[in-house]
Amino acid sequence: MRKGFVVVVFLLLVLLSGHARDIRDSLIQQLRAEAPEVLLYYEGDTIRRIWGVPFAFGASPVDTAQNFVNRYGALFTRGTSQLRMTHTQDVMLGKFTAVYFQQEMDKIPVDRGELTLLVRNEEGYPLVLASNSVRFVSPLKTAPTISEEGALKIVASLRPDLHPDSKPELVIYPHEDRTHLAWAFPVDNHVLEKRERYRVFVDAHTGKVLEWRPEVYYVDITGRVDGYATPGLRPDYSLNPPVLRSIPKLRVSLVGGASVFTNLDGTFTLPYSGTSAVTVQANLIGPAVQVSNQAGTTLSLQQTVTPPGPANFLFNNPPSEFNTAQMNGLIQTQAVYDFIKSINPSYPGVDIQIPCNVNIDNTCNAYYSNRTINFYRAGNGCVNTAYSTVVYHEYGHFVITMGHPNASGDYHEGIADVTAAFLTADPCLAIDFRGAGTGCLRNAVNNRQYPCNVSSLGVHACGQVISGAFWQTYLEMRQRYASNPQFALDHMRQLYLNSILLRPSGISPQITIDVLTLDDDNGNIYDGTPHYVQIATGFARHNLPAPQLDWVRIEPVLLPPAVVSPSFGSAYTLMRFLVRVTNLTGERDPNAVFVHYSVNGGAYQTVPLRYQGGDRFMTAIPAPPCGSSIRYYIEARDTQGHATYYPRGGVSNPLQAFVALGFQTLVEDTFDTDLGWTVQSFSLTGGGWVRGIPRGTSQNGLPANPSADSPDAGTACFFTGQGSVGGSAGEADVDGGPTYLISPVINLAGTDGFIEYSRWFYNGTTINDVFTVEISNDNGATWVPVETVNFTGSENQWIRRQFRVSDYVTPTAQVRVRFGTSDNPNDSVCEAAVDHFVVRRIVCP
């Protein structure tokens, strides 16, 4: 029943798609036809998330993702850019695979432009989440006029103290009003005490510096207060003096020979086969960290022993501030690395020995920059900052940068705080950072709300929105799993770390969606997720609300068909609405089931469905006059007044029907014979419309001229210019113009009709050229636009379109349709084609 219904809706959408002239709207309709319950999360006009239920399938995660992008890339790829798959990533221990796409234009990456697709690793590889950071790109020349050296010189003249760290690379840099071609490269002052590092963007056409993007993440506080202390979470001060403990994961080596890392209990076994005395060295290097002391030589010990030893080392005896900081740097950095790997062993990019610079000659701060973590000395009231949660926070920035290279500043700070909070199971960050008794620098227990004004409150305060949401969710989880708090913590750790890999474009309810999707166990959000209540409660506390579940379930039993017969004579047509309503989280209200409907785009009217016994509710409405179009949706409320709609979205996503006896085909032209079309061109120097079997051409691997007609009967179509065998794409494309293909006269006097056609359009490096469809009701004296098609990367295929004549002109006996395109000024490869032209008359009594 359900499946049959979906097919009907799909046909209906195709039938009426002439209303939706925008390609994205028609793709959304197509997607909704295939996955009716799919959800879209918008930021302004941009779709940021697609989710809720599976909405694409394939033979593997990559297959699913690539097919989806091939079909639906235009939902995201606005302007002239393309999406290229770059890599995949395991998420949630084999439960999902993330597939990453980079946005590009002429193979040049678009800054921060990416699309992440999350595929469940189960039969059919369903796609359950699309995370979109694709940016609008307008056309531009992709050849730089400023050289690489020129860009370096411009930056050097502005900031001679900053040094480029690598060669400039070209990027597409979208900005508010226009898109720039830019040289991008990192510059750094290499001054540990006052680190400045930016990724700088220089306009490759004008030489203007577009942005200095900071790449240093400070704890960023100003300090004061007393005292100083390393066990537990507190700093190295008199209240918390260093204690003697074993040092795990520290490198021990034979001078000039093998090396090993110590075990968790500090013991080690160095393989060695001789019996003579050897020198053994111990350094502050772990598998994931390399400590560097900025206040003198970095600690290391060595001694000569005769095998088998023992070679026992004792570091930092007696303890001093600078030596304790080095030990902390090693132990805590290694601890946070192990923490990340225990959650997701394939987390990207973290398997390096990160430089950990301690005792930098400055106070009251710490920072992450360019794959290093950096900590200041004690002074000015602050403690030495190389301790527990400060190390976790700074390393958290590194983790975020590796998993989500384009994360925003507030997201960075908030998730870095979550890293420390979930490692320690303690919401207090950097306790007594400003001295004994000063308490937490920040707290994941907070009341910070989304949206948060970063420009007035700063990235650290605004980051608390997300640290607060994760922490509150953890508290809800701990309450639910009171008898197994470790599960609550482990699961929150999974959700936190893996959600980074979904690359949210900032702190917003999109993260709630990501976390729910990661938590879900069956690909359908509407029946809840295992911890929906906890996540919804925790995130709502910071105004990052989860989407509403269905309160009741509405299942259609009988709804009007796509084409409703009109009433005439004694045959009086009723449109029947019969649905089943059952309880979910809510209890259904039998007096609150309705159909809302609109005729020909007019105001919605509401009619109650009456209870029929069982779970059934029904009503019937007289069919409106022949030729009418109807939109409608069903609403059912629970006893608390909560509404559920069918289809979901209600008024924004209604079903449609059309009243007619049927349709009579007036014209069906496959262009295999000449039915009297004419070509009219202006200022054209090549590539006018011709009828025949097209010879395909391609440009940059993309089809330009079609290599076959559309999948109708026959083999011919109309297209713009036939080149020679093996000729170039530019040989017979449109030059100058416009060139128009004009239909014979169509007689629709006293009636109305639908016109259908297949179209193809390709445009090379610029999008100033368009493909137009127009209609005339005065034999071509005047024309009214039906659609104007830009090339956005996916129009170079046969696309079927349909429109209703009376939506554009009053039907007369002198209707004509014309298709046109041009390449004027002549600056690109431009090709258009048309096939399978059909006119159907609406038949009414």
Ligand SMILES: [Zn+2]
């Ligand atoms: Zn930070």
